[in-house]
Each structure stands twice: as structure tokens, then as C-alpha cells.
Amino acid sequence: MRLQKLVSLMKERNFDGALISPGTNLYYLTDLHIHEAGERLTVLVVSADGDYRLLAPSLYENVVRNYPVTFWRDGENPYDKLAWILAEFHLSGGRLLIEDTMRADWLMKVIRLGSFEFHPLSSLMRELRMRKDRHEIEMMGHAAKAADRVFDEILSWDLLGMRERELALKIELAIRELSDGISFEPIVAGGENAANPHHAPGDRRLRKGDLVILDYGAKWKGYCSDITRTIALGRPDERLVEIYEVVKEAQERAYRAVREGVLAREVDGAARETIAKAGYGEYFTHRTGHGLGLDVHEEPYIGPDGNVALENGMTFTIEPGIYVPGLGGVRIEDDVVVHDGRGKRLTRAERELIII
């Protein structure tokens, strides 16, 4: 069904075929669990005539069943087999879509199999994947609930004196208990480290007066959640409390700006304006959010250049932040779906400043 939609779009846009390597697009189109093929060539070949065949290592013989597939064994040259499939589908030349994330070593050998004009697969897949169906939104709801529950668990732990990396590990274990796994390595950033939006948890121990950014997500049936909360260990510096209130207000305003038909950049603008008016504009150093689904970062991006008009079924994060070097930072993030023309939060953990 999804593959048929891709084929229709390919025909409409005059593409002859597509070469899709393992990743979330392959999973979205086939439901096959081939996420980690490593160095062994694995490609789904799709023609605009509607033919399709997977080329896969024989390791997957027990995984890929009832699917048109050609297996190759270690010791064979898989590129010979790919050349045969391309010839059979009349794809040895022409306009082909190619997976944006295909490994460069595969790509360099694929290029030699014909005279192709390649275009990024994402240019079409974004149109298929940006609006989620009911089932997808339900899966994202499960992933979001797991993230909320983990936050409640974190609040019950004795955090004072814990190293950032220890807390990150505990968060990861709690996520794995409640879901299919993590959607990315958790971020735990305490005190001055919270001024780095993508801080890698280290040896710093959490101490009294710290604001701590906690950013993590769970996966459910492939779908991701992504939540950020910032908590205080004891009463923090008054400036940080003020910053917290500004970020909370910015997040709320951006959330309220979500409407069917509104441009992504208008949602970003609502957060950015709130922060700028409070005098912290230069410390909000990233976009307000990003699409969320099978990938943690996907379309639609909620930034100053976001030209996508929001539609029902789109899912994305709203996560403004303020990061002051040497002092610390605050980020508050929820996952949101456009539902009945307006935003609906999928993550619902407490957003008021919690002082432990």
C-alpha cells in the first residue's frame, strides 16, 4: 500500500525507479526489520512500473519471507546481482531516487552500474511520511507515555551527588523497561553544562542549586518520543528561575500557535518572539522543534525557515531553550500532533519548575 503510493508519486514526477537502503524509509515501505545490515549490501529496488525486489544478504533468509527477494552469500559479489535486477527492471539508466543516507562505499559502486541521474529519495518520502495515520499516532502516543512515566520515576530518585553519566544510564534502563528502546542517547546536563544544548553526560556530579536538563525519548514499534524537562536540585539562582519562566511561556505560546494551515515558521516565531522580548534572544541558539516519527529528526522542521503549512496528522516537538554560557540553561520540550485543526500534546509530564 505505502509502496504503491511511492510508485504513484514516482510516476507523477517522472522518476524511473528508486534504490532504498536500510533505514526508516525501508521499514516504512516494507515493514521488514532490516535496520542494521552493516557493510553487507542491502537494497530495495523499485521501478515506476510497480516492480520491486529486495537484494539482501543470506543472513536474512529467516527474516525476509513472502517478499520478492534475491539473496547473496558472503563470498559472492552482490553488485553483480544488483546489476541483474536493474537490467531486469530496465533501470540501468534514467532518473532514480536514491536513499539519502546510503553508505558512500555502496554508492560509489552503484554509480558504476549504469548511467543514472540520482535524486534524493527524501524529496518524495517526506510527502508520504509527514502526515501520520491513526495507527502511527497511536504508536507515538505509547512512546510519549513511556517518556512521561520515566520522568515520574526520575523524580523519585536520589539525584544529589549522582554523576550525569550515571543518571543517563538509569534513564536509559528505565526507558528500556517500559518500551522497545531509546530513541537517542539521553542528555543529562547539570549546572553550567546545561548551557550546551547537546551536552554529552559526563563525570560532573549533580549538586544543590543546579538546574538539570533531562532530554530523552522512548521507541514504540519504531516510533519515537522525545521529551525535555529541566528540574532544580534545591533553589537555583534567581536568574535561572526567571529564564525558566520565559522558556515555559515561549513553549506554551508556540504550542498555542499550532493550527492547521499555519506555517511551521510561525510556530517558531511565537517562541522566538517571547524569548527575544524577555531579552534572551541571543541565547536561543536552535530551532523551536522538529518533526518526529520513525526518525527523531524529520520533517516538518519548526524553524525560522519552516515553509511547511501544518496539517492534521503532523507530529513534531516544541522545545525552545535558553542557554547562558557559564551559568546554565533551560529547555522544555513536548511532542505535539495536529489534531482537529489544533495542537494536542502527546507528552504531558509536569511543566512547572520542580524543585527537589
Ligand SMILES: CSCC[C@H](N)C(=O)N1CCC[C@H]1C(=O)O
Ligand atoms: C537527537 S539528539 C537531540 C534531541 C533533542 N531533543 C533535540 O532534538 N534538540 C535539542 C536541542 C535542539 C534540538 C535539536 O534540534 O537538535
